[in-house]
Amino acid sequence: MKYxxxxxxxKVRFSEVDSLRVVxxxxxxxYFEDGREAFGLHYGMSxxxxxxxxxxxxxxxxxxxxxxxxxxxxxxxxxxxxxxxxAAKVIFEYEVFNKTTGLVGAVGQSIxxxxxxxxxxxxxxxxxxxxxxxxxxxxxx
Amino acid sequence: MKYxxxxxxxKVRFSEVDSLRVVxxxxxxxYFEDGREAFGLHYGMSxxxxxxxxxxxxxxxxxxxxxxxxxxxxxxxxxxxxxxxxAAKVIFEYEVFNKTTGLVGAVGQSIxxxxxxxxxxxxxxxxxxxxxxxxxxxxxx
Amino acid sequence: MKYxxxxxxxKVRFSEVDSLRVVxxxxxxxYFEDGREAFGLHYGMSxxxxxxxxxxxxxxxxxxxxxxxxxxxxxxxxxxxxxxxxAAKVIFEYEVFNKTTGLVGAVGQSIxxxxxxxxxxxxxxxxxxxxxxxxxxxxxx
Amino acid sequence: MKYxxxxxxxKVRFSEVDSLRVVxxxxxxxYFEDGREAFGLHYGMSxxxxxxxxxxxxxxxxxxxxxxxxxxxxxxxxxxxxxxxxAAKVIFEYEVFNKTTGLVGAVGQSIxxxxxxxxxxxxxxxxxxxxxxxxxxxxxx
Numbered sequence: 371m372k373y374x375x376x377x378x379x380x381k382v383r384f385s386e387v388d389s390l391r392v393v394x395x396x397x398x399x400x401y402f403e404d405g406r407e408a409f410g411l412h413y414g415m416s417x418x419x420x421x422x423x424x425x426x427x428x429x430x431x432x433x434x435x436x437x438x439x440x441x442x443x444x445x446x447x448x449x450x451x452x453x454x455x456x457a458a459k460v461i462f463e464y465e466v467f468n469k470t471t472g473l474v475g476a477v478g479q480s481i482x483x484x485x486x487x488x489x490x491x492x493x494x495x496x497x498x499x500x501x502x503x504x505x506x507x508x509x510x511x
Numbered sequence: 512m513k514y515x516x517x518x519x520x521x522k523v524r525f526s527e528v529d530s531l532r533v534v535x536x537x538x539x540x541x542y543f544e545d546g547r548e549a550f551g552l553h554y555g556m557s558x559x560x561x562x563x564x565x566x567x568x569x570x571x572x573x574x575x576x577x578x579x580x581x582x583x584x585x586x587x588x589x590x591x592x593x594x595x596x597x598a599a600k601v602i603f604e605y606e607v608f609n610k611t612t613g614l615v616g617a618v619g620q621s622i623x624x625x626x627x628x629x630x631x632x633x634x635x636x637x638x639x640x641x642x643x644x645x646x647x648x649x650x651x652x
Numbered sequence: 653m654k655y656x657x658x659x660x661x662x663k664v665r666f667s668e669v670d671s672l673r674v675v676x677x678x679x680x681x682x683y684f685e686d687g688r689e690a691f692g693l694h695y696g697m698s699x700x701x702x703x704x705x706x707x708x709x710x711x712x713x714x715x716x717x718x719x720x721x722x723x724x725x726x727x728x729x730x731x732x733x734x735x736x737x738x739a740a741k742v743i744f745e746y747e748v749f750n751k752t753t754g755l756v757g758a759v760g761q762s763i764x765x766x767x768x769x770x771x772x773x774x775x776x777x778x779x780x781x782x783x784x785x786x787x788x789x790x791x792x793x
Numbered sequence: 794m795k796y797x798x799x800x801x802x803x804k805v806r807f808s809e810v811d812s813l814r815v816v817x818x819x820x821x822x823x824y825f826e827d828g829r830e831a832f833g834l835h836y837g838m839s840x841x842x843x844x845x846x847x848x849x850x851x852x853x854x855x856x857x858x859x860x861x862x863x864x865x866x867x868x869x870x871x872x873x874x875x876x877x878x879x880a881a882k883v884i885f886e887y888e889v890f891n892k893t894t895g896l897v898g899a900v901g902q903s904i905x906x907x908x909x910x911x912x913x914x915x916x917x918x919x920x921x922x923x924x925x926x927x928x929x930x931x932x933x934x
Contacts, residue, residue, distance in 0.1 A: 383826065383827065383830075384529065384535075384826055384840065385529065385535050385537060385822075385826060387529065388525065388526065389529070389530060389532040389583060390530075390708065391530040392710075394525075394526050395711050395714060396526060396678050396681035396682060397678075399677065399681070399808075400806065400808055403678075403807055403808060404806065407806075407807065417807065418865070426672065428672075428674075428718065428721075429718055430717065430718050431715075431716070431717055431718070432677065432715070432716045432718075433715045433716070434714045434715070435712065435713055436710065436711055436712050436713070439710075439771060442530060442840075442841070443841050524682065524685065524686065524689075525685055525689065525699065526681075526682055526685060531849065531851075533851075536822065536852050536855065537819050537820075537822035537826075538819075540667075540818065540819035540822070541819060544665065544666055544819075545665065548665075548666065557725075558724075559724070559725050567813065569859065569862075570818050570859055571858065571859050572859070573818065573856075573857045573859075574855070574857070575854070575855045576853065576854055577852055580851075580912060583699075666817075667817050667819060669811065669812045670807065670808065670810065670812070671807070671810045671811070671812060671814040672812075673812040676807075724812060
């Protein structure tokens with residue numbers, strides 16, 4: 371498996387915690403999105419750059435596993451891993467690690483596809499994306 | 512003062528409550544927006560209809576007073592009151608009433624202006640809006 | 653497979669739509685939660701009742717498939733289906749149906765477990781839950 | 794007027810932008826809260842420390858003025874200013890500055906009071922808060 375990953379630190383907002391005083395599960399999707407964005411900025415392919423090329427990558431699948439609670443005040447890191455694929459899709463894995471407790475908070479996996487501006491599914495990734503992908507410093511596992 | 516009002520019932524979502532087990536203050540803006548939308552649908556001028564006429568009404572001011580707590584499970588009603596004005600702006604007042612406790616939860620007031628699609632401020636309300644306003648069953652207070 | 657389901661109508665909030673003018677994917681988790689809550693109220697086992705018995709049911713898994721876009725102004729219905737299981741867990745399936753387009757917007761599945769107030773995993777469902785489960789009008793498929 | 798201020802940088806999340814591609818107004822309250830939290834951490838009085846002393850400071854008033862749009866990708870800074878008062882309340886002013894456009898995005902002011910754990914209003918600030926306030930490096934304007 372070829373992959374590439376990036377980690378970014380983050381903090382839990384007061385407004386992200388529910389009445390059980392733990393992060394409300396839906397807010398992990400914001401952490402995953404923060405991770406995906408940080409990944410894109412780090413490796414030179416941001417949402418806005420893609421959008422400027424008329425490329426949109428809607429999510430078609432998102433799986434989440436909640437492992438341990440994250441509380442307000444906890445420091446977290448978000449690791450985002452792009453999984454290499456030849457298919458016209460984008461596969462990311464995520465891990466939210468709770469640095470305060472030393473435990474994994476949640477993991478996830480998402481699949482995105484390529485659509486044009488009329489939301490029509492594209493069978494091939496756009497050239498700008500393939501070009502970018504080719505030049506990445508992939509790791510092997 | 513000429514005004515027109517509309518009331519809609521609503522429920523507090525689990526995800527809207529914070530770790531003190533009361534509605535997080537920012538979520539009142541969602542209730543105000545729900546009220547504004549219900550008002551528009553009731554009186555025949557929705558966001559989407561305005562948008563179809565190229566009219567956008569961004570908020571320029573929002574004031575909120577928090578009076579008593581609202582908890583998960585509480586039933587609320589949202590009263591939205593359009594205040595008549597000759598100026599090229601839209602003034603709404605809001606009241607979130609907690610039907611479970613019999614107390615006012617929060618009140619607010621917002622001011623919106625008219626901009627065109629380039630976000631340029633308009634000194635006059637668009638004809639479609641003035642026409643609509645003229646035919647409303649205004650009340651006097 | 654034994655199951656039980658409940659459907660509730662809902663509306664898309666302006667604040668739930670992203671810059672592509674479609675529901676931001678994380679907001680489907682609010683629809684799923686709305687569905688779960690409506691299910692509980694309909695069949696007589698709400699979050700607050702469980703909480704009063706010291707029972708908390710944290711999510712451990714959530715899978716989502718996004719099928720077609722849902723836009724601001726679209727009317728949706730949320731169907732929530734409890735899947736019968738002998739295990740000490742709670743399995744729900746969800747479908748967000750877009751009544752405006754006639755297409756399924758998203759489906760999902762969640763797994764919850766039982767913990768006590770110290771967040772310790774319980775190997776058996778609490779008596780109040782088993783009693784409730786026994787008396788439900790399960791359907792067969 | 795005696796005051797004390799602190800500035801923190803922030804980024805606009807994709808999920809914070811609405812279908813007009815500008816920050817949804819309610820999300821400024823998250824930026825204000827981020828600012829308030831950064832202020833507290835910087836000057837040694839966090840929400841969690843206050844909470845540990847049984848002190849809760851609910852918002853009773855929040856005013857917001859929206860000056861110019863903030864878009865996804867814009868870099869912002871949040872300046873939070875504590876205004877000195879002898880009264881048993883906490884007054885903050887906020888400014889969200891858009892570093893990308895060089896324009897102020899929004900300003901706001903909030904008032905918080907002190908309540909005990911039964912949500913009863915306190916006529917005097919708690920000793921831990923007064924002690925902290927006395928030792929701050931107030932500026933004069």
